Amino acid sequence: MAELEGIYTIWLRETKRYIRYRSRILTSVVTPLLWLLIFGTGLGSVIRFGGIPGGYKAFIYPGIIGQTILFTAVFSGVSVIIDRQYGFLKEILVAPITRPSIVFGKALGISTGSLIQGVILLFLSFVVGVQMTPLIFVASIGLIILISIGLAGLGLLIASFTDSMEGFNLIMSFIVLPMFLLSGALFPVIGLPSVLQAAVYLDPLTxxxxxxxxxxxxxxALPLYLSTIVVALFAVATILASAYLFSKREQELM
Amino acid sequence: MEYIIETHDITKKYNDFTAVNSINLKVPKNSVYGVLGPNGAGKTTLISMLCTILYPTSGTATVNGYDIVKNPKDVRKSIGVVFQSRSLDDILTGREHLEMHASLYGVPSEVRKERIEEVLDLIALGEKADQYVKTYSGGMKRRLEIGRGLIHHPEVLILDEPTLGLDPQTRESIWKYVNELNKKEDITVLMTTHYMEEADKLCDEVAIMNLGNIITADSPINLKRELKADTITIRVDKADKFIQEAEKLDFIKEIFRIDSEIKLMVERGENLVAEVVNFANNNKIFVNSIELEHPNLEDVFIKYTGTTIADGG
Structure with a gap:
């Protein structure tokens, strides 16, 4: 009971932080729109994309939703480093709640932030000419929650190993960008050269x-049930791993 | 006497460096207990172990009867901590910090509101309580942190350098606040400081710490009394010669030299100032300045370590 309340408290703080930084919400909606409208329209006008109504712009629309969640969730997870630098993490870590509860609360809070962005993007589906039905909307929300929890877990995992925001560029170049580019957000994942193909299937965001x-x-490219299972397993794995690491590395996190 | 914190040979080592060396402290219940020492003496390391955020290399301690290694959760429930470094979130309001803390520490929801009002009254944030912390002054942030540490009615309030970096006026108000708190509430305050004045004014008992060791511990009055001495601080043109000659005087108990200052430990110093000046003149030593001080904790520190608090560590 006390643990549930702890999880709720940490979720609440994370969500408040998200909502209060309005500029962050704005940029996180404008960026995907730029991708869709400029990149999507630009490249879409030179390549032929049969089979999908709306063409290339529509094709990358789910990919850009994935990208938005990726950036938000991983960087919110990594923001634990900032909490540590500002000392606020100490206040949370010295409280009588378990480390896994802290991780769950954080992950749920981050997921809430990602969900807000995802929902805004779902409402903007008309921009790329994609038909949105209530069923699609609800199913997408479910997927967004699952994906963002996994990525939040990944961010927290990285944060538990990183001492300062100086590592930020490394995280960007070696984790976030490759995950985005390999995910098939911008191109179909079928019929790629075999090395690239293997890398694509190693990327959980795919x-x-x-x-x-x-x-x-x-x-x-894959059956829905299969990709959903992989997404769920990834979420369970990163959350458990970061819960474990937060307990183990408690001393280093202070 | 009943002790709320007891440490048993508590030790923290980092590779070859011993930050805290086998310390045995006893903090009486409902007292204000100070750990006084220079930066790097190991005060924060000691406090961190008592807060259960750092494991001792060996030895242990009990806080409110709970072992810090075996029952960290019960220890955490028993203490309120104010860290040396700021631990507030700029984008939350003061009230939200208190609400968050209350629910993290399991304060029952029916008394939560009342407790928060009570603390807000105490720390006098006024209408700032509902504004973002980033708009607060240094003193307000400190008061909020102290108030937050009290929300769950802890047995022990731990303050690590509570007035570090605050202006003199705010410092005075924090002192007054801690004093009143200790009188009004049933609470023990354990604090670290490197300001002697702070230890002297606030603490019922002071442990002097240097290089990971507790050198001595007693009430400030007893510590000072133990010196049995006033200090005559004198600056002369020929310091070496003066010390050499002065050692022959029997009313001088001890002589310390700190840079260009010579400190003479004497009893009833007010009667001796003229004599010391005459003595210097007779030896053809010119006195630049002379000053008489009754003992303070700095002198106690100097007696035990041979350095000032500012230079120590």
Whole structure:
């Protein structure tokens, strides 16, 4: 009971932080729109994308939702480093609640932030000419929650190993950008050179994007149940791993 | 006497460096207990172990009867902590900090509101309580942190350098506040400081710490009394010669030299100032300045370590 309340408290703080930084919400909606409208329209005008109504712009729409969640969730997870630098993490860590509860609360809070962005993007589906039905909307929300929890877990995992925000660029270049580019957000994952193909299937975000694309456009490289299972397993794995590491590395986190 | 905190040979080592060396402290219940020492003496390391955020290398301690290694959760429930570094979130309001703390520490929801009002009254944030912390002054942030540590009615309030970096006026108000708190509430305050004045004014008992060791512990009055001495601080043109000659005087108990200052430990110093000046003149030593001080905790520190608090560590 006390643990549930602890999780709720940490979720609440994370969500308040998210909502109060209005500029962050704005940029996180404008950025995907730029991708869709400029990149999508630009590249879409030179390549032929049969089979999908709305063409290339529509094809990358689920991918751009995935990208938005990726950036928000991973960086919110990594923001634990900032909490540590500002000393606020100490206040949370010295409280009589377990480390896994802290991780769960954080992950749920981050997921809430990602969900807000995802929902805004779902409402903007008309921009790329994609039909949105209540069923698609609800199914997409479910997927967004799952994907964002996994990525939040990944961010927290990185944060538990990183001492300062100086590592931020490394995280960007070696984790976030490759995850985005390999996820098939911008190109179909079928018929790639075999090395690239293997890398694509090692990227957990590939399954998230594929599931979203399956739900939103009815097109996917993998069966929906399979990609959903992979996304769920990834979430369970990163959350458990970061809960374990927060307990283990408690001393270093202070 | 009943002790609320007891440490048993508590030790923290980092590789070859011993930050806290086998310390045995006893903090009486409902007292204000100070750990006084220079930066790097190991005060924060000691406090961190008592807060259960750092494991001792060896030895242990009990806080409110709970072992810090075996029952960290019960220890945490028994203490309120104010860290040396700021631990507030700029984008939350003061009230939200208190609400958050109350629910993290399991304060029952029916008394939560009342407790928060009570603390807000105490720390006198006024209408700032509902504004973001980033708009607060240094003193307000400190008061909020102290108030937050009290929300769950802890047995022990731990303050690590509570007035570090605050202006003199705010410092005075924090002292007054801690004093009143200790009188009004049933609470023990354990604090660290490197300001002697702070230890002297606030603490019922002071442990002097240097290089990971507790050198001595007693009430400030007893510590000072133990010196049995006033200090005559004198600056002369020929310091070496003066010390050499002065050692022959029997009313001088001890002589310390700190840079250009010579400190003479004497009893009833007010009767001796003229004599010391005459003595210097007779020896053809010119006195630049002379000053008489009754003992303070700095002198106690100097007696035990041979350095000032500012230079120590």
């Amino acid at each position: 399954y998230g994007v594929d599931a979203l694309r399956q739900v939103i456009l009815g097109h996917g």
